[in-house]
Amino acid sequence: MASDLDHDAWALDRDAADPLAGFRAEFLIPQHAGRDLHYFVGNSLGLQPRSAAAAVAEELERWGRQAVEGHFQGERPWMHYHATLREPMARVVGALPQEVVVMNTLSVNLHLLMASFYRPRRERAAILIEAGAFPSDRHAVVSQIRFHGFDPATELIELEADGPNGHISLAAIERVLAEQGHRIALVLWPGVQYRSGQAFDLAAITRLAHARGCAVGFDLAHAAGNLPLALHDSGADFAAWCTYKYLNSGPGAVAAAFVHERHARRPDLPRLAGWWGHRKATRFLMGPEFEPEDGADGWQLSNPPILAMAPIRASLALFDAATLPTLREKSLTLTGCLESLINKHLGAVLDILTPADPQQRGAQLSLRVRGGREHGRALFEHLAAEGVLGDWREPDVIRISPAPLYNRFTDLLAFARSVRAWSLRP
Numbered sequence: 001m002a003s004d005l006d007h008d009a010w011a012l013d014r015d016a017a018d019p020l021a022g023f024r025a026e027f028l029i030p031q032h033a034g035r036d037l038h039y040f041v042g043n044s045l046g047l048q049p050r051s052a053a054a055a056v057a058e059e060l061e062r063w064g065r066q067a068v069e070g071h072f073q074g075e076r077p078w079m080h081y082h083a084t085l086r087e088p089m090a091r092v093v094g095a096l097p098q099e100v101v102v103m104n105t106l107s108v109n110l111h112l113l114m115a116s117f118y119r120p121r122r123e124r125a126a127i128l129i130e131a132g133a134f135p136s137d138r139h140a141v142v143s144q145i146r147f148h149g150f151d152p153a154t155e156l157i158e159l160e161a162d163g164p165n166g167h168i169s170l171a172a173i174e175r176v177l178a179e180q181g182h183r184i185a186l187v188l189w190p191g192v193q194y195r196s197g198q199a200f201d202l203a204a205i206t207r208l209a210h211a212r213g214c215a216v217g218f219d220l221a222h223a224a225g226n227l228p229l230a231l232h233d234s235g236a237d238f239a240a241w242c243t244y245k246y247l248n249s250g251p252g253a254v255a256a257a258f259v260h261e262r263h264a265r266r267p268d269l270p271r272l273a274g275w276w277g278h279r280k281a282t283r284f285l286m287g288p289e290f291e292p293e294d295g296a297d298g299w300q301l302s303n304p305p306i307l308a309m310a311p312i313r314a315s316l317a318l319f320d321a322a323t324l325p326t327l328r329e330k331s332l333t334l335t336g337c338l339e340s341l342i343n344k345h346l347g348a349v350l351d352i353l354t355p356a357d358p359q360q361r362g363a364q365l366s367l368r369v370r371g372g373r374e375h376g377r378a379l380f381e382h383l384a385a386e387g388v389l390g391d392w393r394e395p396d397v398i399r400i401s402p403a404p405l406y407n408r409f410t411d412l413l414a415f416a417r418s419v420r421a422w423s424l425r426p
């Protein structure tokens, strides 16, 4: 019977029937005491695709063999390497290829995009974010407000949760925009909130914010590769995301940025420029004047880091093979199964903070350990010692994120059994 903790037949059956089960073999699974680690931290650092090493080795080999000619020679000349990532990355987030560029890192991209899309004036200088935003995003917006000579004490608006467990309703967003939208220059919102796991309706937020004259940007760090997105159709002005979480591209991997098509030919937009954002056709004439390339490419600064981009190519090939709708289908089942195991067997120990509505969450469930911080730490350490790895968020939250590319139903069973064993300890 599904969700039985004493028998594993149901979990083995579900793994056997999983059409995506074969993708697990495409990843290196860390070992614990001679067995596969039950890894639930793909929301923090995704596992390494087996094909990543060869993709990096190929470019190292070309560097050795071709040196500077590698920019022009071979199947994927370095000069255009970033463009080979454009289409698969655009498919991941539901954007037009021209709207997407792989470059820099997430926090850097947020700053570069805010340089163009956060244009405060005295009467409209505020930025709206969610209360409890990821620290880097908060640091970025506070420093942008200061950079423009405004005071974050008045110009940073942090919307408090109006629901339980840190959930923010669309009605609350609508309300703050109705009351304060006239003075908000930019809404910077998460696709999936990192702490609560709540997923937001990008199109609805964009519509509400644009109706009040605010620019809209999304941080998709916890959404990209987790949920199907329709970024172009959302109408957002810009977005940025990292590739080392659900996108499995390695520690500190190169990030991505989206600029909506309607800004594709806007040489008038202020931007922080570098030579790689200059028009391809004339870049190497090395003229003094900057003329931005059309589309998101026009926000690039530098000659891209090829060795760091190679794992992204390897990883995106897996997303193309699996496809996001199929991944999402498995993810809904997998996370739903985790939820029912917890509700049925572990309710005395764990309290689920993430919305129960599957449309308002991705893969991750954030779990509050009942009984306080020390209790929580003890459970977290017990799980880790048993080869079940989640991640810890102060003061009492364990985040468990089953990734449909490599997690199994038997991983969920191992998690649930381990929690139960801890709760029954003498």
Ligand SMILES: *Cc1c(COP(=O)(O)O)cnc(C)c1O
Pocket: 105, 106, 107, 108, 134, 136, 137, 190, 194, 219, 221, 222, 242
């Ligand atoms: C992971 C994450 C970051 C990390 O930013 P980096 O620049 O990649 O270090 C920033 N914001 C959010 C919301 C994140 O989830």
